[in-house]
Amino acid sequence: MRPALLLSFILAFSANPTALAATRLTIAVLPLEPVMDAKPENASWMEGKLVAELRKQGATVVSGRPVAEAMAALKVASTRACDTRCQLAIGKKLGVDRVLAPWLSLQHGMTKTGTAWVWHVDHTSVTAGTAWGGIEKTCFCAETSWDIIAGEQVGLLLAFDPKTELKLPTSAPRAGLAKGPRDEPGMVFVPAGPFVMGTERGEWRDEEPRHLVELSAYYIDRTEVTNADYNRCVAAGKCRRTSYQRDKVLGQPTHPVPGPSWFDAIDYCTFAGKRLPTEAEWEKAARGTDERNYPWGNDYRPDLLNHKSADDGFPESAPVGSFPKGASPYGALDMAGNVWEWTSDVYSQIHYRKSAPKDPTGPAKGPKRAMRGGSWMYDPPFFHTSHNRSPGRPDVHKRYVGFRCAKPL
Numbered sequence: 001m002r003p004a005l006l007l008s009f010i011l012a013f014s015a016n017p018t019a020l021a022a023t024r025l026t027i028a029v030l031p032l033e034p035v036m037d038a039k040p041e042n043a044s045w046m047e048g049k050l051v052a053e054l055r056k057q058g059a060t061v062v063s064g065r066p067v068a069e070a071m072a073a074l075k076v077a078s079t080r081a082c083d084t085r086c087q088l089a090i091g092k093k094l095g096v097d098r099v100l101a102p103w104l105s106l107q108h109g110m111t112k113t114g115t116a117w118v119w120h121v122d123h124t125s126v127t128a129g130t131a132w133g134g135i136e137k138t139c140f141c142a143e144t145s146w147d148i149i150a151g152e153q154v155g156l157l158l159a160f161d162p163k164t165e166l167k168l169p170t171s172a173p174r175a176g177l178a179k180g181p182r183d184e185p186g187m188v189f190v191p192a193g194p195f196v197m198g199t200e201r202g203e204w205r206d207e208e209p210r211h212l213v214e215l216s217a218y219y220i221d222r223t224e225v226t227n228a229d230y231n232r233c234v235a236a237g238k239c240r241r242t243s244y245q246r247d248k249v250l251g252q253p254t255h256p257v258p259g260p261s262w263f264d265a266i267d268y269c270t271f272a273g274k275r276l277p278t279e280a281e282w283e284k285a286a287r288g289t290d291e292r293n294y295p296w297g298n299d300y301r302p303d304l305l306n307h308k309s310a311d312d313g314f315p316e317s318a319p320v321g322s323f324p325k326g327a328s329p330y331g332a333l334d335m336a337g338n339v340w341e342w343t344s345d346v347y348s349q350i351h352y353r354k355s356a357p358k359d360p361t362g363p364a365k366g367p368k369r370a371m372r373g374g375s376w377m378y379d380p381p382f383f384h385t386s387h388n389r390s391p392g393r394p395d396v397h398k399r400y401v402g403f404r405c406a407k408p409l
Helices: 017-021 040-056 065-073 084-094 143-159 227-235 262-271 279-287
Strands: 026-029 033-036 060-062 098-111 114-125 130-139 187-190 193-197 211-215 218-221 340-346 369-372 390-392 406-408
Touching: 026 040, 026 065, 026 084, 033 040, 040 060, 040 098, 040 143, 065 084, 084 098, 084 114, 084 130, 114 143, 130 143, 187 279, 193 279, 211 279, 218 279, 227 262, 262 340, 279 340, 279 369, 340 390
Parallel strands: 026 060, 026 098, 033 098
Antiparallel strands: 098 114, 114 130, 187 218, 193 211, 218 406, 340 369, 369 390
């Protein structure tokens, strides 16, 4: 995937223990849950490091038996089953300021680089009555590096202050189903207005910094472009058939067209009288204006997307629109999972630091293009968040890559 980014955890967050101690935060830590190939002993070890680091940086920690009893009272069997509402209920019961819901994933052979560890901590403010998002770290590393990971995560968690956070103007229109000035079959309308793009909550460095973006109104396809759609372009002599379309599953008419290059996607969208969406347009259509992590909200829901370990009857891609409850605020479907989606932008790790505040279009040149949304080839959550970015060579064909088109007002 992106080794340089995956190893960015080494740049540890520097916190001031004295300043943090003055806040007198009381934090409940739910049991750190092992996911996929991670073992209970791995999770127990990392939980101990997380709790120790919280105390080291000045927080009062509630963990172990009191937390287990609170979860049992709510009939919650595991940390990942405890959503924001559950975390708030536990926090109120225990009388704490914040609740952390951590889990640890070990994914063997996920990429050519090897095995990936993923540490994730959901962060809920009981005082504010809301989720504050997740802190996530991914690396190909030895367990000896876990002290660094714990320190960085805790530093980010304790330093977070919503009062100083970049916020959407109160006058900005909120996301929701909207009707555009004209009918565009198969597309959803995204009204003009600002949204906060990117994240600074401990995920990939190329998603930073959070920044305000103003977009003009546009339409975007409700679903990914299907084989049936794409074949009309092939029949017209404007597109070339992809080799993966011969696959008995991937080539079915209602499945997303598999393996188009970025240039193929450009050809199809031009044929359809449209264009590829920019990264900013794709992200706003996926997450709306409330900075949610996924199209449907902040909590991971494995039943709302097509991903690698899902027991949903789809070994690879799924027919577009198979997960209607996973729709974005604007009504776009499959913006998490199924296939990665090309955008028009040239990919750059640092572009957010200097991108235009209105209708940004990406760097002028570069060897790769930006893809969004994750795919059936990967497991959640970090590949499928609405702010996740991935680079791809524009001339390469991958069976787990597709696209959707956009159209200006």
